[in-house]
Amino acid sequence: MMNRTGTDIQIAICGSAGDGTIASGDILKRAAALMGFNVIAFDVYPPEIRGFGKCISRVRISSQQSYSLKQNSDVLISLNDTHAIPHVGEVRDFGAVIYDDNLIANVPEGGHISGHIHPAQIPYGFSIRQISEQATNSARSRNIVILGYLAELFDLPREHFRKIIRDKFATKPRAVTDDNIKAFNAGLLAGSGVFKLDDVVVQKVDAKGNGADAEMMTGNGAVARGFMEAGIQCYFGYPITPATSIMERLAVEMPPAGGKFLQTEDEISAIAAAIGAGYAGTRAATATSGPGLALMAEMLGLGVMAEVPVVVVVSQRGGPSTGLPTKTEQSDLNLAVFGGSGDAQRIVLAPTNVEGCYRCAGRAFEIAETYQTPVIVLIDLYLSNRYETVIPSAHKQFAAKPRVPLAPNGDGAFKRFELTENNISPRAIPGEEGLMHTVTGLEHNELGRPNDAIHMDMNTKRHEKLKPAVNFPGLTVSKRFGDEGKVKVGILGWGSTFGEILETMYEAQAEGISCAAMKVVMLSPLPVESIAAFFADCDEILVPEVNYEGQFANIVCGALGKPVSRLNQTNGAPMAVADILAEVRRLSGKKPKTGQSDTFTEAAL
Amino acid sequence: MASPIHHVIIGSGSAGFGAAKTLRAADQNCRVTMITMDSLPFYQRYALPQIFRGRQDWRELLEVPPAKYDELDIKLRRRTRVVEVDGSNQIISLAHQETVAYDRLLVCTGGRSYLPENLTSQVDLIHSFGSYEAAMQVFKDLPKGGSVIMIGGDMIGIDLALTLLDSGYKVTLIANQQTFWPHDLTAKQQKPLLKALEAKGMIVFSDSRPIGVSDKCTNSATRCVTLEDTTEVLGDVVLSFCGLSPAVEFMLGADVDIERGILVNPELRTSNETIWAAGDVCQIWHDTEKTYKFYHGWKNVRMMGELAARNMLGGHDIFDVNVEDQIGVEPDGQLKSTFWTH
Ligand SMILES: Cc1cc2nc3c(=O)[nH]c(=O)nc-3n(C[C@H](O)[C@H](O)[C@H](O)COP(=O)(O)OP(=O)(O)OC[C@H]3O[C@@H](n4cnc5c(N)ncnc54)[C@H](O)[C@@H]3O)c2cc1C
Numbered sequence: 001m002m003n004r005t006g007t008d009i010q011i012a013i014c015g016s017a018g019d020g021t022i023a024s025g026d027i028l029k030r031a032a033a034l035m036g037f038n039v040i041a042f043d044v045y046p047p048e049i050r051g052f053g054k055c056i057s058r059v060r061i062s063s064q065q066s067y068s069l070k071q072n073s074d075v076l077i078s079l080n081d082t083h084a085i086p087h088v089g090e091v092r093d094f095g096a097v098i099y100d101d102n103l104i105a106n107v108p109e110g111g112h113i114s115g116h117i118h119p120a121q122i123p124y125g126f127s128i129r130q131i132s133e134q135a136t137n138s139a140r141s142r143n144i145v146i147l148g149y150l151a152e153l154f155d156l157p158r159e160h161f162r163k164i165i166r167d168k169f170a171t172k173p174r175a176v177t178d179d180n181i182k183a184f185n186a187g188l189l190a191g192s193g194v195f196k197l198d199d200v201v202v203q204k205v206d207a208k209g210n211g212a213d214a215e216m217m218t219g220n221g222a223v224a225r226g227f228m229e230a231g232i233q234c235y236f237g238y239p240i241t242p243a244t245s246i247m248e249r250l251a252v253e254m255p256p257a258g259g260k261f262l263q264t265e266d267e268i269s270a271i272a273a274a275i276g277a278g279y280a281g282t283r284a285a286t287a288t289s290g291p292g293l294a295l296m297a298e299m300l301g302l303g304v305m306a307e308v309p310v311v312v313v314v315s316q317r318g319g320p321s322t323g324l325p326t327k328t329e330q331s332d333l334n335l336a337v338f339g340g341s342g343d344a345q346r347i348v349l350a351p352t353n354v355e356g357c358y359r360c361a362g363r364a365f366e367i368a369e370t371y372q373t374p375v376i377v378l379i380d381l382y383l384s385n386r387y388e389t390v391i392p393s394a395h396k397q398f399a400a401k402p403r404v405p406l407a408p409n410g411d412g413a414f415k416r417f418e419l420t421e422n423n424i425s426p427r428a429i430p431g432e433e434g435l436m437h438t439v440t441g442l443e444h445n446e447l448g449r450p451n452d453a454i455h456m457d458m459n460t461k462r463h464e465k466l467k468p469a470v471n472f473p474g475l476t477v478s479k480r481f482g483d484e485g486k487v488k489v490g491i492l493g494w495g496s497t498f499g500e501i502l503e504t505m506y507e508a509q510a511e512g513i514s515c516a517a518m519k520v521v522m523l524s525p526l527p528v529e530s531i532a533a534f535f536a537d538c539d540e541i542l543v544p545e546v547n548y549e550g551q552f553a554n555i556v557c558g559a560l561g562k563p564v565s566r567l568n569q570t571n572g573a574p575m576a577v578a579d580i581l582a583e584v585r586r587l588s589g590k591k592p593k594t595g596q597s598d599t600f601t602e603a604a605l
Numbered sequence: 606m607a608s609p610i611h612h613v614i615i616g617s618g619s620a621g622f623g624a625a626k627t628l629r630a631a632d633q634n635c636r637v638t639m640i641t642m643d644s645l646p647f648y649q650r651y652a653l654p655q656i657f658r659g660r661q662d663w664r665e666l667l668e669v670p671p672a673k674y675d676e677l678d679i680k681l682r683r684r685t686r687v688v689e690v691d692g693s694n695q696i697i698s699l700a701h702q703e704t705v706a707y708d709r710l711l712v713c714t715g716g717r718s719y720l721p722e723n724l725t726s727q728v729d730l731i732h733s734f735g736s737y738e739a740a741m742q743v744f745k746d747l748p749k750g751g752s753v754i755m756i757g758g759d760m761i762g763i764d765l766a767l768t769l770l771d772s773g774y775k776v777t778l779i780a781n782q783q784t785f786w787p788h789d790l791t792a793k794q795q796k797p798l799l800k801a802l803e804a805k806g807m808i809v810f811s812d813s814r815p816i817g818v819s820d821k822c823t824n825s826a827t828r829c830v831t832l833e834d835t836t837e838v839l840g841d842v843v844l845s846f847c848g849l850s851p852a853v854e855f856m857l858g859a860d861v862d863i864e865r866g867i868l869v870n871p872e873l874r875t876s877n878e879t880i881w882a883a884g885d886v887c888q889i890w891h892d893t894e895k896t897y898k899f900y901h902g903w904k905n906v907r908m909m910g911e912l913a914a915r916n917m918l919g920g921h922d923i924f925d926v927n928v929e930d931q932i933g934v935e936p937d938g939q940l941k942s943t944f945w946t947h
């Protein structure tokens with residue numbers, strides 16, 4: 001069982017768009033990472049651009065590895081009471097609620113957050129706006145004042161905050177940094193002498209703290225980082241939430257590294273260009289979301305048929321159609337695994353955390369090149385926007401290996417699609433002398449010439465060649481956690497939900513339920529053997545997914561022919577640990593436990 | 606359906622808490638809101654000296670667990686200061702610019718520790734003991750076995766002083782007219798009582814007034830109090846216990862009669878039909894003595910809160926407690942006071 005000692009706190013900052021909520025959360029998480037803590041953070045933005053809507057930044061800071069956000073926050077900071085009031089219930093008993101108790105405008109009864117704080121929560125009111133104005137002549141630094149107050153109240157190292165503040169505003173005029181440092185110091189002063197009544201404790205990080213090596217990354221940032229480390233050469237993309245920040249990052253980083261970056265007119269041209277570049281022998285990729293993948297489906301079929309390596313990142317959001325563009329969901333699994341015409345199996349990888357995004361994206365090119373096929377890296381909004389501390393590898397583990405040139409074979413006689421023992425054919429790059437060959441979306445023979453008669457053999461080759469991918473070196477394709485041997489309940493999961501699944505498993509174990517969990521990273525081809533072994537050990541199998549149809553459960557049931565219990569939710573929020581735990585308890589025959597109510601899922605909407 | 610009656614109680618001490626519970630017990634439908642400057646739910650202030658006996662966790666001092674407020678549907682608004690009561694329009698203004706409307710209001714704001722006027726400029730050097738946070742600050746700033754200089758020494762202070770002596774600390778008492786408050790004693794009446802305190806190990810100065818507090822001390826002490834006769838009393842912490850002055854300033858526009866405290870009739874109703882007052886903040890009309898009197902001590906105060914609540918719901922109960930103002934020394938040397946009820 002996991003030993004949950006040391007620091008493990010979650011701070012939620014809630015404000016309106018324009019209040020600097022996300023910036024403040026950003027400084028907090030980076031400062032915490034610099035202190036050596038493990039950090040997981042997730043921001044919720046309004047769909048509108050600015051001026052309206054609720055923003056929440058949740059930052060979990062822990063001295064041990066954690067896997068998802070916590071159900072209840074330990075601290076809530078309000079920069080806007082109207083938005084923060086529905087989240088007061090998220091704060092645990094004896095946790096803290098920090099707010100401005102010196103408003104400039106009258107509010108009606110119930111309009112101030114102090115009227116909503118539960119008797120077991122600790123109120124900390126202070127003049128946030130006034131202090132900001134006194135320190136910087138502007139109320140805009142309220143988001144930094146609260147960080148000073150927080151640092152003082154929980155005795156967090158001040159210099160780490162100051163460093164991150166300086167870094168954050170380094171590109172702005174000097175006065176901006178100075179004002180924010182002043183605001184931070186003013187917040188510190190406001191917090192000094194405040195008697196701490198809550199029981200939220202931040203311990204000093206021990207020597208194992210990885211502050212210096214760890215980097216804060218979002219899932220999208222980690223994908224871009226993985227791509228860069230793999231030496232991506234061509235990127236073609238069309239912006240779409242929540243994938244856009246991948247291309248924004250690559251647009252900045254690729255050209256100086258010699259890469260080619262192009263924003264195309266739509267998703268169809270993006271994938272077409274990427275397949276073209278892959279065919280030409282470069283490491284090429286695109287990134288999109290569900291609606292974009294739907295448009296790309298036909299071209300992906302060409303990639304499968306023509307056996308072209310290409311990497312496609314898909315960050316899912318609520319669907320179908322335009323759906324819920326700023327909310328998370330795991331409902332494009334069917335499209336990623338099966339989408340398109342014909343039997344077009346491709347490789348689909350679904351990382352479960354930010355580090356996984358980095359590793360899957362980095363490794364995807366090598367896998368695509370090895371099996372000569374498109375590889376989809378399937379993530380979602382929760383993972384795309386979630387921050388975690390990642391320690392990137394020191395050596396270039398994703399770099400392309402030098403190509404072994406093929407012997408010229410006489411133009412027209414080169415068997416680009418040769419039926420070999422391992423079903424992988426020799427691959428020539430266009431322009432290589434003596435290796436000219438035909439490539440087409442039509443079914444073709446070994447030479448690449450159109451041919452219907454060989455369809456069965458070629459289908460077999462295209463499917464069979466992928467099977468060994470489940471043993472691809474340097475990639476965790478599936479992994480079991482928790483109790484070994486026979487267990488009462490096994491939780492099977494994929495993608496971003498696996499963090500909540502692991503947290504659930506540890507909670508269930510703490511309650512005495514024998515429990516294990518398995519993450520499946522390679523969704524196509526499916527690592528059937530390891531899943532079957534897991535099934536054999538578990539009395540009950542639970543598959544929680546943030547989709548309505550139980551898409552993964554359907555795939556697994558189809559592959560193994562065994563029933564599973566499903567837990568499906570589509571409310572735009574990540575799945576709550578409490579909900580998974582309730583199912584685990586039910587399956588284990590344990591009575592439901594009453595406790596602090598779970599308002600996170602509802603409030604997170 | 607008519608909206609339920611909104612009872613608002615200002616103050617969450619003994620009086621306010623007793624009233625809230627009584628209101629809820631008698632009327633399941635009314636709204637009860639308790640507004641307080643305290644950060645914590647109700648705890649007995651008389652238990653604060655227990656901090657020196659190892660009870661530092663505030664949760665141990667609570668009279669009821671926090672969840673009880675939800676169970677009783679009592680809305681507790683903490684860290685919230687009332688700055689004004691508009692008695693004609695029945696509206697309360699809070700310091701953070703929120704307004705709260707009430708149907709019936711009960712004021713239970715107690716009293717604040719009174720500081721002799723000549724020492725007000727040195728208030729930063731004098732610790733207070735009126736809340737959990739303040740008491741904990743004293744606990745933190747007082748080294749183990751350290752010494753406390755107590756100015757005045759009302760009954761609240763004496764209780765603390767005896768606990769401190771018992772716990773291995775030193776106490777120097779600079780007595781004045783407020784020593785043994787709320788008992789109103791002459792210097793002569795105080796003498797045997799002070800002697801009893803000396804017998805318990807307290808150092809007592811009774812002939813000279815303090816004129817200044819300083820943190821620039823001759824030896825390792827962090828505080829020194831200078832007396833009129835130039836004596837310098839050294840210690841680690843200075844506390845002033847000179848009785849309480851009722852917290853009424855926010856009631857000035859409330860359309861109620863105020864003398865030192867809020868004046869109420871024996872039913873604890875003020876001169877405003879919709880406002881009642883209870884606890885240390887109010888002076889109750891005494892029909893025989895034909896005067897308004899304060900009644901201190903948590904038991905009296907609790908009784909007042911409960912009585913006011915019953916009357917807010919239409920009752921006509923009378924506060925006719927006859928508190929004897931008695932203090933003396935028992936044969937075993939212990940002080941015995943009618944105020945001192947734990
Ligand atoms: C340290 C200490 C020891 C004591 N020991 C004893 C003892 O041994 N025996 C005994 O019988 N009595 C003792 N007492 C006295 C007794 O506790 C008091 O008589 C009693 O606490 C008074 O209760 P109350 O409800 O009237 O006011 P308080 O308990 O003083 O409560 C006043 C309340 O009003 C609130 N308030 C004040 N102004 C405002 C405002 N403007 N807006 C919002 N809220 C406001 C405060 O936050 C507080 O909640 C002691 C008191 C103290 C402080």
